[in-house]
Amino acid sequence: MNAPTFQATSPLDVERIRADFPILKLQVEHKPLVYLDNAASSQMPQQVIDRLVRYQTTQHANIHRAVHYLSETATYEYEVARRKLQNFINAREDREVIFTSGTTEAINLVMHGYGRKFIKAGDEIILTTLEHHSNIVPWQMLAEETGAKIRVVPINDAGELIIEEYESLFNERTKFVGVVHISNALGTINPVKQMIAFAHARGVPVLVDGAQAVPHLKVDVQDLDCDFYAFSGHKLCGPTGIGILYGKAEHLERMQPFKGGGDMILSVTFEKTTYNTIPFKFEAGTPPIAAAIGLGAAVDYLLSIGMDRIAAHEHALLEYASAQINDMPGVRIIGTAKNKASVISFAIDGVHPHDIGSLLNQEGVAVRTGHHCAQPVMQRFRVPATSRASFAFYNTMAEVDALIAGIHTVQKVFT
């Protein structure tokens, strides 16, 4: 690892960090790329790219299988990556860290492994208006299958969960809570620790969708005391196709497997199969080994910078951008929570988000436009879609200026 090292409290040397990201040197439409779609997927530093190359050129074989050198090396590196992820979220044990293909698979794993075993007809599952479709649809599928019922926590006009309403949804039938840590559409940071404590006092387990949280703030699953925590590698400067499900061992032990196949068994006969111990019980088949090791390198990289310093820089970008957009007539920020991550969803009067996205692209500025896989949020704010700028630690104030200039250009085209 030749990641930069900094003092824990110093501001980021963003130019030095940007030098680690080859893709940020690209030109789009003959203009420097201004990549503000980090909530969809972040970019990968050279350190992670190099790690993938090193694995693929010198360490690759299938894991947990053969006794030969390469298989032992790959197995070792894969398990080292698991420890790195364990450390990254401060899980108690490495066996509580399951490699999945991403947040979506992690949530589906809990739905199948926990939900289908323990949630019955008439039981209630609490979700929130801020959920991404990936933390809505699996539970709807379960509800349809079992006859369980979904209850939804509403939000206020700022895009914050109404906690009193959350608390009033609980009753003796409440069996599960799914809540997003940070809203991908609005950037709202939810008070998940408080929500988990409330649920636990009533004996209800909580799954936290942390896809947007892990890239932006220090996550400690023991401090949160969540039962499950799901996130993706590719929003964390890692590869696509890899993600993590953290689960408390006591739950994982009792859950049924999600997928059947090789590596998740201890013994197989046609009469009876004995499942492997956790985490392997949930990792059937050959996993994305390179991607897991790459994700390990990605968290090394982020930790070498420091999550606190990343959060501070991103917050400065958010404040700077929000202040400028708030000063622009005809532009409205959707989602104005007091506690917010570096995501700005916005609308320009009289201009459809799709047109905004295309015209900003013309200026080299990449934003996401659409419903952000969070249609209930869009419905709540009575908009079909928004434009969303989401900042990472490698973004600069000058890039915020480019966004603002781009918005001016859009307004000029549509006057």
Next chain:
Amino acid sequence: MADLKALYQEVILDHNKKPRNFGKLSPATHHAEGHNPLCGDHISVSLNLDGEKVDAIAFEGEACAVCKASASMMTVAVKGKTRADAEALTQEFLAMATGKLDMNQPNNIGRLAVFAGVRDLPTRVKCAILPWHTLHAALNSVNEVSTEADADPMHSPLGNA
């Protein structure tokens, strides 16, 4: 990629701002709803056939400038045409938007040629063709159509678009 400023030219911006034939015909002999789930856009097309002739046509809905202008110009283009001519123009428009129409050959595209640029903007093709899909559905008495349906040129993996 095509110069977008070429796509957002005056005529498109004008039809976006002042859409022609905007509204709903009631009663209407034919009607269909079109959805683009990608962006949540929604267009409804209603028309009255007098025999085989499109006597009146109107559209309404929430959509981006490209979609709205395409719908507006479509209503202007097909009003007074026969059903067969409207269907033929629809096929020509879809071919143009997906880069399959040889613009050097004689065609009936006329002013609709301002949309030719979307062929180089795969994510925007759907915006331009949604009204035409919806018109086709209305003429064939299909009440709902989506750009995610099999008819979607973007549906095939390498996007014939």
